[in-house]
Amino acid sequence: MIEIKTLISHEMESGQRRDSAGKPIPRKIINSFTASFNGKTVFQADWHPAISANPYQSFFYKVKESGEFKFVWKDDDGSEYSSTNKIAVA
Amino acid sequence: GPLGRVAAQQRLTEADITRFDPLGTVTLVHVTDIHAQLVPLYFREPSVNLGVGDAKGVPPHLTDQEFRAHFKVAAGSADAHALTSDDFASLARNYGRMGGMDRVARLIKTIRAERGADKVLLLDGGDTWQGSWTALKTRGQDMVGVMEALGVDAMTSHWEFTYGETRVKEIAETSKIAFLAQNIRDGEWQEPVFEPRKMFEKGGAKIAVIGQAFPRTPIANPRWMIPKWEFGLREDDLQKQVEEARADSADLIVLLSHNGFDVDRKLASRVKGIDIILTAHTHDAMPGVVKVGETILVATGSHGKFVSRLDIEVKDRRMTGFRYKLMPVFSDAITPDAEMAAAIEAIRKPYAAELAREVGRTDSLLFRRGNFNGTFDDLIAQSMLAERDAEIALSPGFRWGGTLLPGDPITFEAISNATAMTYPACYRMEMTGQQLKDILEDVADNIFHPDPYFQGGGDMVRVGGAGYAIDVGKPAGQRISDMTLLKTGKPLEPAKAYVVAGWASVNEATQGPPVWEIVEKYVSRVRNVCLEPNRAVKVTGA
Amino acid sequence: AFAAAALAPRLAIADPKAVEDELKKLYAGKPMAEGRVKLDVPQIAENGLVVPVTVEVESPMTETDYVKAVHVFADGNPQPGVFTFRFSPECGRAAASTRMRLAQTQNIVCVAEMSDGSLFTTKAEVKVTIGGCGG
Numbered sequence: 151m152i153e154i155k156t157l158i159s160h161e162m163e164s165g166q167r168r169d170s171a172g173k174p175i176p177r178k179i180i181n182s183f184t185a186s187f188n189g190k191t192v193f194q195a196d197w198h199p200a201i202s203a204n205p206y207q208s209f210f211y212k213v214k215e216s217g218e219f220k221f222v223w224k225d226d227d228g229s230e231y232s233s234t235n236k237i238a239v240a
Numbered sequence: 241g242p243l244g245r246v247a248a249q250q251r252l253t254e255a256d257i258t259r260f261d262p263l264g265t266v267t268l269v270h271v272t273d274i275h276a277q278l279v280p281l282y283f284r285e286p287s288v289n290l291g292v293g294d295a296k297g298v299p300p301h302l303t304d305q306e307f308r309a310h311f312k313v314a315a316g317s318a319d320a321h322a323l324t325s326d327d328f329a330s331l332a333r334n335y336g337r338m339g340g341m342d343r344v345a346r347l348i349k350t351i352r353a354e355r356g357a358d359k360v361l362l363l364d365g366g367d368t369w370q371g372s373w374t375a376l377k378t379r380g381q382d383m384v385g386v387m388e389a390l391g392v393d394a395m396t397s398h399w400e401f402t403y404g405e406t407r408v409k410e411i412a413e414t415s416k417i418a419f420l421a422q423n424i425r426d427g428e429w430q431e432p433v434f435e436p437r438k439m440f441e442k443g444g445a446k447i448a449v450i451g452q453a454f455p456r457t458p459i460a461n462p463r464w465m466i467p468k469w470e471f472g473l474r475e476d477d478l479q480k481q482v483e484e485a486r487a488d489s490a491d492l493i494v495l496l497s498h499n500g501f502d503v504d505r506k507l508a509s510r511v512k513g514i515d516i517i518l519t520a521h522t523h524d525a526m527p528g529v530v531k532v533g534e535t536i537l538v539a540t541g542s543h544g545k546f547v548s549r550l551d552i553e554v555k556d557r558r559m560t561g562f563r564y565k566l567m568p569v570f571s572d573a574i575t576p577d578a579e580m581a582a583a584i585e586a587i588r589k590p591y592a593a594e595l596a597r598e599v600g601r602t603d604s605l606l607f608r609r610g611n612f613n614g615t616f617d618d619l620i621a622q623s624m625l626a627e628r629d630a631e632i633a634l635s636p637g638f639r640w641g642g643t644l645l646p647g648d649p650i651t652f653e654a655i656s657n658a659t660a661m662t663y664p665a666c667y668r669m670e671m672t673g674q675q676l677k678d679i680l681e682d683v684a685d686n687i688f689h690p691d692p693y694f695q696g697g698g699d700m701v702r703v704g705g706a707g708y709a710i711d712v713g714k715p716a717g718q719r720i721s722d723m724t725l726l727k728t729g730k731p732l733e734p735a736k737a738y739v740v741a742g743w744a745s746v747n748e749a750t751q752g753p754p755v756w757e758i759v760e761k762y763v764s765r766v767r768n769v770c771l772e773p774n775r776a777v778k779v780t781g782a
Numbered sequence: 783a784f785a786a787a788a789l790a791p792r793l794a795i796a797d798p799k800a801v802e803d804e805l806k807k808l809y810a811g812k813p814m815a816e817g818r819v820k821l822d823v824p825q826i827a828e829n830g831l832v833v834p835v836t837v838e839v840e841s842p843m844t845e846t847d848y849v850k851a852v853h854v855f856a857d858g859n860p861q862p863g864v865f866t867f868r869f870s871p872e873c874g875r876a877a878a879s880t881r882m883r884l885a886q887t888q889n890i891v892c893v894a895e896m897s898d899g900s901l902f903t904t905k906a907e908v909k910v911t912i913g914g915c916g917g
């Protein structure tokens with residue numbers, strides 16, 4: 151079993167703040183994180199505006215075979231950020 | 241009583257202070273909360289030190305007569321002067337100043353010589369690098385040098401962090417003194433930032449020293465100075481440290497803690513296997529240990545006033561006996577260590593003229609320590625009200641800063657001893673009556689919460705220009721009432737904005753002149769300071 | 783030594799009902815048991831903007847018996863939802879961590895849904911404070 155720790159740089163604008171002119175700053179957050187291994191989703195998180203800036207996510211995975219992790223972060227604006235990491239079982 | 245009167249004339253000699261019937265093979269020597277006081281000073285212990293919840297009315301929450309009765313200290317005696325507050329000025333004139341790192345050095349050398357240096361472990365509980373002008377100007381370097389020269393084996397910390405991450409790391413990585421803190425993590429990946437513990441061999445015993453930095457540092461002090469680090473109590477991790485140390489064949493487990501006394505008392509009942517907790521932060525000084533189960537707690541006071549000696553007998557890999565003495569550092573009785581005295585003089589030389597600058601005089605005893613406003617706090621508050629043209633002043637309830645006797649000059653050094661720190665800006669802003677009450681409630685809950693794990697270990701924020709009533713026994717949000725603007729005698733209105741001056745804000749980029757400038761300006765203008773004890777705070781529920 | 787210039791309204795009222803409403807939407811009032819869920823949050827937040835939170839649920843995490851989801855709510859935030867974690871048997875261990883923002887002292891409520899549909903819950907209070915002074 152391994153613990154996987156992820157971090158992405160993002161301001162996670164909550165939609166609750168106001169700018170210096172008093173106007174509400176629109177919400178713009180990453181609303182979901184998905185981790186898949188060799189194409190199969192193994193862990194997923196829905197994030198609400200209460201998640202801190204530069205969101206951190208850790209979870210566990212029981213490694214049985216070599217393969218590739220893919221992490222996908224989905225932004226409110228529709229964009230997606232992804233990263234892949236290979237894991238080799240000796 | 242009559243005993244007190246006889247004892248009053250009885251000064252201690254150096255031999256009285258160091259006299260100790262040795263026990264076992266290990267000696268722990270503890271100093272803590274020196275707050276960078278290199279030279280002897282007066283420091284008045286609190287007259288009000290309320291305990292709440294289980295700590296109500298038990299040590300260290302005893303003052304004056306109750307304290308003396310509990311610890312069998314004669315009124316008027318040297319120990320009474322060192323440990324209690326009443327009759328402070330006259331006893332101070334008889335017994336002189338306390339502390340001075342050259343005197344501390346002498347005591348430690350004596351202990352090492354008598355005992356054998358291979359049996360003595362010297363531990364520093366932290367709050368060492370902050371509290372004086374020379375420490376501020378050298379960013380703690382003066383104290384690092386002094387503590388290294390003393391031969392400190394390990395330290396933990398709190399105010400040290402107010403020099404920022406880079407500076408603390410730099411010293412921790414280069415100093416001969418092990419900088420121990422099991423409860424600090426890098427916020428990004430939760431990696432430990434400092435060595436959690438270190439094993440020492442003394443007198444044939446293996447002693448594991450675990451460091452515990454002040455768990456609430458990022459709340460009580462500016463988080464922006466240590467943005468990458470997370471603190472906290474971390475009891476589970478501490479328990480693991482204890483177990484790992486035992487597995488690593490430690491005979492004795494010592495927690496070098498900066499939790500504060502009441503927090504450590506609770507912790508001792510929950511974390512198993514600690515033999516000794518050397519407490520700090522709350523500045524309590526007790527001439528005896530407190531036992532919680534199998535764990536003994538030591539409280540060594542502050543400002544270099546005391547050195548604790550704890551002899552320990554170790555048999556079959558466990559503590560089988562101990563003997564303790566809280567040694568008062570009476571500066572007139574103890575011969576200064578010549579080397580240390582020379583080092584201190586060299587440290588102070590570049591600043592000597594500034595430090596000696598006489599700004600004014602005081603007709604009153606000026607002190608800070610106690611749960612509520614002391615006269616030194618009132619002086620700082622008065623200065624802010626006058627020099628920043630404010631209606632209300634807020635001054636933090638720090639437990640550091642020296643005492644001045646009636647008739648003493650107010651030097652720049654005396655002012656800096658009560659104010660020298662890295663976020664001194666004296667701000668001026670508007671706050672509503674409601675905001676002021678909320679601040680007082682929030683701070684009060686950090687002092688009088690019945691669960692010590694929610695206590696921050698300081699004193700109540702000092703208020704100038706306004707009075708209030710506090711019922712310390714009430715729950716959060718219900719303790720403060722009757723907030724009154726003193727100049728009008730009218731209640732503070734929740735919705736009305738008041739001009740407030742204060743210092744030591746934990747916010748980044750707080751604007752304003754350093755508070756020592758404000759105090760110096762005020763004192764040099766009034767010249768003679770005369771302050772009655774503060775009667776604007778009404779305390780109930782104790 | 784408090785953050786005088788950054789005072790949030792401190793006595794804002796937490797709203798447990800908002801959390802109940804969210805749970806009703808998810809599980810329509812289905813009963814929940816105490817136990818099996820461990821919520822690890824600090825008693826006192828060092829920084830209300832970054833409060834570490836770890837959830838762990840007792841479960842064998844097999845194909846037939848695993849933790850499907852864990853929801854966390856904060857009853858004193860402007861919106862109660864904080865996150866939902868969705869586990870799979872491949873996780874091996876139903877434990878995960880993130881960091882959250884808390885506007886004030888409040889309760890954190892955690893609900894775990896098992897693969898058989900049963901629900902478990904726990905809660906913890908986190909104190910958000912301006913700090914007070916120091917020794």
Ligand SMILES: [Mn+2]
Pocket residue numbers: 367398399454498520521522916917
């Ligand atoms: Mn401290």
Ligand SMILES: [Mn+2]
Pocket residue numbers: 273275367521522523542639640916917
């Ligand atoms: Mn201190």
